[in-house]
Amino acid sequence: MVKYMGQGERADGKKEWVRLSASSLEADIAYFDARLALLDGQTTSFYKRAEAHAYRELGKIMTDILAKLRG
Numbered sequence: 001m002v003k004y005m006g007q008g009e010r011a012d013g014k015k016e017w018v019r020l021s022a023s024s025l026e027a028d029i030a031y032f033d034a035r036l037a038l039l040d041g042q043t044t045s046f047y048k049r050a051e052a053h054a055y056r057e058l059g060k061i062m063t064d065i066l067a068k069l070r071g
Contacts, residue, residue: 025066032059 032055043049
């Protein structure tokens, strides 16, 4: 099942909806999990802590969107 969320604008000025699919969200979530695994134990700098926090939050948001998409 594919849902359309949000919209952008094409070069010709027409509106374009963004397609979200369960498989694309699952791939994004897996990417964030992998990035977090690479950061494991290396969050000694402010940048690394911020990066880990961003990946955790994005993973949560995408997991919520995935749950809504699956209905």
